[in-house]
Amino acid sequence: MFCQLRQVEEEDTTMGIRACYGWCRYALQRSAAVSPLHSAPIARLIVHRIPQTVPRWALPKVVTQQVTTVRKNKGVKFRATPRQTLMKDLCTRSEEGVRGDPGPGPGERQSVEGLSSPVPPMQFPAFEWVQRDSAPPGSAPPGSRELDLGPARVTKRHRKLLLKSPPAALALNASAGPPQSRQERLSLVQEARKRLVREVCAKYKSSSKRPVAPHHVSRIFVEDEHKLLYCEVPKAGCSNWKRVLMVLGGMARSTSEIKHDAVHYGNHLKRLDAFDRQGIARRLETYTKVLFVREPFQRLVSAFRDKFENPNTYYHPVFGKPIISKYRANASQAALRTGAGVTFKEFMQYLLDVHRPVGMDIHWEHVSQLCSPCMLDYDFIGEFENIEEEANFLLWRTGAPANLTFPSFKDRHPQAERTSTRITQRYFAQLNASERQRAYDFYYMDYLMFNYSKPFKDLY
Numbered sequence: 001m002f003c004q005l006r007q008v009e010e011e012d013t014t015m016g017i018r019a020c021y022g023w024c025r026y027a028l029q030r031s032a033a034v035s036p037l038h039s040a041p042i043a044r045l046i047v048h049r050i051p052q053t054v055p056r057w058a059l060p061k062v063v064t065q066q067v068t069t070v071r072k073n074k075g076v077k078f079r080a081t082p083r084q085t086l087m088k089d090l091c092t093r094s095e096e097g098v099r100g101d102p103g104p105g106p107g108e109r110q111s112v113e114g115l116s117s118p119v120p121p122m123q124f125p126a127f128e129w130v131q132r133d134s135a136p137p138g139s140a141p142p143g144s145r146e147l148d149l150g151p152a153r154v155t156k157r158h159r160k161l162l163l164k165s166p167p168a169a170l171a172l173n174a175s176a177g178p179p180q181s182r183q184e185r186l187s188l189v190q191e192a193r194k195r196l197v198r199e200v201c202a203k204y205k206s207s208s209k210r211p212v213a214p215h216h217v218s219r220i221f222v223e224d225e226h227k228l229l230y231c232e233v234p235k236a237g238c239s240n241w242k243r244v245l246m247v248l249g250g251m252a253r254s255t256s257e258i259k260h261d262a263v264h265y266g267n268h269l270k271r272l273d274a275f276d277r278q279g280i281a282r283r284l285e286t287y288t289k290v291l292f293v294r295e296p297f298q299r300l301v302s303a304f305r306d307k308f309e310n311p312n313t314y315y316h317p318v319f320g321k322p323i324i325s326k327y328r329a330n331a332s333q334a335a336l337r338t339g340a341g342v343t344f345k346e347f348m349q350y351l352l353d354v355h356r357p358v359g360m361d362i363h364w365e366h367v368s369q370l371c372s373p374c375m376l377d378y379d380f381i382g383e384f385e386n387i388e389e390e391a392n393f394l395l396w397r398t399g400a401p402a403n404l405t406f407p408s409f410k411d412r413h414p415q416a417e418r419t420s421t422r423i424t425q426r427y428f429a430q431l432n433a434s435e436r437q438r439a440y441d442f443y444y445m446d447y448l449m450f451n452y453s454k455p456f457k458d459l460y
Contacts, residue, residue: 008019039423084289084374093253100440136246149281161277186393193381193451200449201374217280218374219362220289222270226398227287229272231371235302236294237391239263240407246405255407288398289376293367293450294384296443300351302419303363303425308342315361316340322357323350344427345435353439361383381450424455 097372219232223245230245231239242263243255252258262268272280294302307315320339324331327346335341350356351364362370371378382390391406410418417423428436440459441449447454 014442019169083088103446112321159248172300180388183393183396186390190380194378197373197378197381197449197452200445202350204445204448205374210375212280212284214280217272219285219370220272221245222272222275222283222287224270225249226400227283228398229287229289231281231289231291231376232362233292233294233299233367233370235306236292237387238292239412240393240409241292242269244404245269246389248400255404256409261410288380288394290380290382290394291367291371291373291378291380292382292384292387293446294450295421295424295455296367296446297428297439297455298421299384299437300364300426300443301424303361304344304347304427305416305419306413307363313339314454316342319350319358319361326350326357345429345430348431348435348439352435352442366443366451373449383450421455428456 001131024154049159051232057211090349220244221230221232222228223230226248228245228248230241232242239260243252243258244266245259246263247255248253249269272283275283308320318339320342321336323342323346324335324339328335368374373381380394383392386406388406395404395406428439431439436456439456440456446452
């Protein structure tokens with residue numbers, strides 16, 4: 001506990017605050033469950049040790065009374081430091097900008113201390129982030145994790161959030177005065193994503209460097225001509241990325257002429273684990289390592305719809321039959337025989353069961369397990385939500401042919417609507433709050449490492 005708080009004091013970063021918040025919340029809840037006397041000293045420790053880094057409103061409810069008692073009895077005073085004064089001034093200017101202030105002129109420059117990343121970090125649990133499938137002009141695009149700061153919604157709680165995690169647009173504006181080019185903007189975003197992955201790995205993963213084994217790179221495809229290494233994350237644009245690699249390797253003239261079966265079952269692309277250790281090490285050191293991720297719940301729903309709501313000769317008998325057998329009461333003989341008709345609730349029961357009747361699958365495995373981002377220092381981390389722009393930027397940066405662009409077509413079940421935020425929420429509405437929380441905990445490291453906000457406001 002003392003080590004965790006000291007680390008936050010020294011670093012004074014939003015990442016440290018969130019790590020301490022989660023750890024302290026867990027410790028306080030556990031101690032309060034045993035005896036209220038156990039949580040009071042911890043509450044006092046929090047108030048005395050980190051009065052400037054952890055805001056008072058971020059403390060767990062379980063110790064609200066203890067914190068109040070500590071303040072009254074000990075007379076704790078929180079002095080305004082230069083950093084807090086600066087952040088308060090930033091908050092005031094941000095609020096005025098929302099109310100109609102045009103903002104800094106072309107020659108002006110915003111300078112904000114402590115904003116080390118153009119991507120906003122994960123928010124605290126008390127706030128609702130807005131994600132829309134369609135948005136009016138001028139609002140955040142679909143998949144954006146920016147706050148909806150309309151005049152009617154700017155509250156004291158939003159202003160407090162701005163103090164610690166300003167929206168992406170504010171952070172980007174703070175890093176440069178004149179408008180940035182698309183390449184500069186995407187380069188800044190890349191640096192921020194890579195820095196966040198390194199920070200999360202340093203805090204939550206083992207610091208000991210293990211040698212890279214073949215199974216660590218079994219999902220990585222190799223394109224030697226342009227020196228690209230692409231880690232396959234199913235349901236995050238992997239089919240079209242394989243098409244791009246095949247065109248780069250001279251196996252096809254256009255991505256549109258490559259069929260789905262040729263992409264996944266043709267064995268046209270080389271995997272990195274096919275090389276010897278020297279070949280693996282040389283390519284990891286000199287090639288551009290690429291990883292594309294997707295919002296974890298959307299990726300999970302997309303996999304379920306693809307594998308269980310359409311005819312499938314593999315997933316129905318291999319996964320469907322044992323899932324129905326274990327989790328469906330009074331299952332029909334036809335369902336037990338074919339494995340067809342698995343419901344989303346049954347699928348989630350299987351996924352969250354520590355004694356699963358059948359193992360995991362790459363389509364819903366954690367990205368942190370598939371691609372080993374803490375072991376392999378990826379050079380490019382893209383997001384499925386903006387895949388066309390970011391993939392084309394990467395192709396331009398690696399010197400790909402000018403006529404090669406990332407494809408946008410969907411050749412598998414093209415009549416089905418793409419899995420969106422709205423569709424994902426519809427599926428998760430079938431679960432109760434406890435099941436949604438367990439699912440979020442299951443994918444928590446992917447949410448944290450790749451800066452995705454909580455999909456439901458009642459999660460903690």
